[in-house]
Amino acid sequence: MTETLTPFVAALLPLMPFLIPLPVILPAVAAALALLSGRHPNLQRAIALGTLTALIVLTASMVVVVDLEGIQTVQLGGWDAPVGITLVADRLSAVMLTVSSVVLFCVMWYAISQGIRDGGKDEPVAVFLPTYLLLSMGVNMSFLAGDLFNLYVGFEVFLVASYVLLTLGASPARVRAGVSYVMVSMVSSMIFLFGLAMVYAAVGTVNLAQIGMRMEDVPTGTRAAIFGTLLVAFGIKAAVFPLDAWLPDSYPTAPSLVTAVFAGLLTKVGVYSIIRMRSVVFTDGSLDGLFMWVALATMLVGILGAMAQNDIKRLLSFTLVSHIGYMIFGIALGSAQGLSGAIFYAVHHILVQTALFLVVGLIERQAGTSSLRRLGSLAYSAPVIAVLYFIPAINLGGIPPFSGFLGKIILLEAGANEGGFMSWLLIGGAVVTSLLTLYVMVLVWSKGFWRDRKDAPEGNVAMARPAPLADITDEVEFVERDDVGRMPVGMVASTATLIAASLVVTMLAGPIAGVTGRAAESAQDVNIYRSAVLGTTADNPGRTVDQQRLDDGSDTLRNRDHMLPEPQPAIEEDQP
Template sequence: MNVLLALPVVLPLLGAGVSILVGRSRLAQRVVGISVLTAVTGVAVAILVHVDRHGPTSTQSGGWPAPLGITLVADRLSALLLVVASSMLLAVLLYAIGQPGAERSHVGFQSVYLVLAGGVAAAFLTGDLFNLFVAIEMMLTASYVLITLGGRLEQVRSGMTYIVISLLASMLFLAALAFTYSATGTVNLAELARRVPELPFGTQAALAALFLVVFGIKAALFPLYFWLPDSYPTAPSPVTAIFAGLLTKVGVYAIIRTQTLLFPHVLPAGLFYGIAAATMVVGVLGAIAQDDVKRILSFNIVGQIGYMVIGIGLFDVAGLAAVILSLVHHIVVKTSLFLTEGLIELHGGSSRLNRLGGMVRTAPGIAVLFGVAALALAGIPPLSGFVAKFSLMAAITAQHEWWVLAVAILVSLLTLFSMVKIWVGVFWAPAGPAGGEGPAEVEVAPGPSAPLLMLAPTAVLVAGTVAIGVFGGPLYELAGRAATDLLHPQPYLDAVAGR
């Protein structure tokens, strides 16, 4: 098992190198990418099964003992997210291969995509803050390339906003690491968990707030969210899908890990509730105001992140279990929604609502895929969003935070409204003129049929949202065990320390 822990990081990086070497053969690149991500998914499942049965496990890279070496560690939370992330990476790669676009037009797509996969895995498995920084930077560096693939003016301009904000967040992260090391003499998570409580409370609060800002930028929390709705819609659909599903969730994971392990109860719960409520409201109102499918879905990413922050503020088993379940649900449903958006754009020739319509007749399969994923995002039973939101609202009710509950219910209803807006504009309303404004009754010839490699991964992910709802009980129990690990972290700390 110690050997397996390194594979989710090492295999994608080796695969990226091989992909460069065989760059003259697109078929060879695809075989490498699919093989690597399939293997990583299998390894992730094995790690999850092991840690669920036997507790956290770790390995010290190069044989250097902690806290000197690079520690890779897995517990139920990191292993579960690794399984979901690797599954999404594989599904989106298959979709990208099938789509006439980024993967076919750019020989470097496969290698950069595998570097992104290695960075995501390293972020979930690292046992110290500096290597978390390295993992996030590896992930972001790959994302800088992916978000500007194509080189269109609008894409480069929005990509530059994303890059500048990410670099500023990285500078803040480095400053936070420097302050932490200066105050404690270590960046190893096990050592930090022991030394941070010995610091003056003001120092603890300052460090906790600084890390919340750093990871809040990456998670797109209010008021640090403004870069996301402008950046994501301009990227190719597979790139936007994997960004929407994974990148902000790495920021949420980092918030969970640092706030529960290093700074428990340092920041007041009211701060998390306030940030969460503002994030939810701004996100969903921004979604309602848009007239483009990609922009509506991008603003909804922001709104849904707020639900997870509420659970962090609750800081009990029920609240954290709801956060973990929400992470799993949101990764799957947002990835599937953006993949469906790519199908809409391929069939209708646009993502603007006033240039689409009538697709319930011309593309009923796409309509079904979008309808199921949209209802899951809004939290309609028995889909995944209902299980996640019901568990969160039950946890809120148990702590009698009634105003937070009211905001959560209101935002859920408004999210449903934003999904209905897409449904009416894209599928139900009469078709508008392709490529421009005009009367709504103009008939538009349907676009090309979607390739099987685009439809199949999308359908599998949409089926996954149904499966999460149907099997919500066992998944919630696993999330509960992971939440208990977060509140009682001694086994995790022993694993990080190599004991």
């Protein structure tokens, strides 16, 4: 297989300095073009779909190149690292870019097929596609950023776009949820900015590779305080316990397709940032014990919250929180195997969780509600939706041989190999969480699909009269809408494509686990990342250019980076 790909990689390798910035540049340019073409919906849709299709091809190619040739970097702004803007494509970032591109494409296809509306029947939302493309740009920028400042910029770009998408339609419930989401996100951003300032005050740089080198000389207490501050910022975005209370109240009020992309991607950007900080900057593992307790609480609190829900959207929002705990579990182990399991599980969860939220959108379209108190008989009235729900549901529940089961096995094996009381406690918590996840997925199936609708407590409400707009659901009023029960082919096809992608992860679990394993190993070896970002010398590949210049007595580097005085000429003494 490697020999077959060698000519392809050889052709792409010289182009990598030009290809790496494209996941950021293409969505930005496409967003501007889509906004300008707002009066021509077909052209706007062609621009959006064409851009995301190109991103899938581009990012998949990047995975092949970086897996065979190692980390690829590009320096922007006319300055070399660590002064300039560095974009880094390694196995971890390339894998996350590819999966996110697939999800972004499928959700956009779903949205275009559904027809996004701005409160009126005949007026499509002209700003949806440009905003969605800006969201794509921010996510991609976060994955590629090689310094803290541009990671912060990427976060802010996709957060600003998410504010618009969350309140799409401007219903009272969405505006209330949007205000809460904006306030929480602003607090998170302020904490991130404060942490960034602490980092610069401590080490004098924002380049991740150089921060990691200099952070080794920072006192342990100061280093832990800085890491803790950044973890709070990233933990809010990743929705880990106890920073997760905002998510179940914010996500269910948005349209299902918006909730899908939020659930699939935005929380994983927070997880990705935690992985990057732990593996590149704060490598001593001083907070791994805290990570373990956070992972355990996140898994159990999230799934217990899901068991108490009667609305499928809120139920899935709680399961989303719960399964973030599996990824934190892998990070907390501090081993390459644990990190590999976390990355593999993130890939699985992005695809499966997004697909489930898209299925909820189909349910709302078919039945007029996502409340389990009003649903029933969907297995008979909508067998296609039943199949589309069943496959990702049992995947999320961890039934073998699906990718959810395989990801959990990797994490459990890593925990067993690590040993210790907390590792075994986490293994027990992970098993319990998996069983309870399967329980709630089967509960949705039995109530929403298998039970006769007339046996539901409110099964006649949506059929007999229009239901009022609830705070936590996207109710469909039958009197005002004539498209209930009629699903466009594109909505079904896009959902099926995403489910098929999750099945590909199952069928190609070996090669994918190999890539995530190599990604974890290279992430664990900080010298690989630092040498790739800061540069290496021909005679000593293990030392960075900064280190070599320092050894050679470079006055410029010595003065700039280490604030040492210029060497003075030696004073020759008279010889007797």
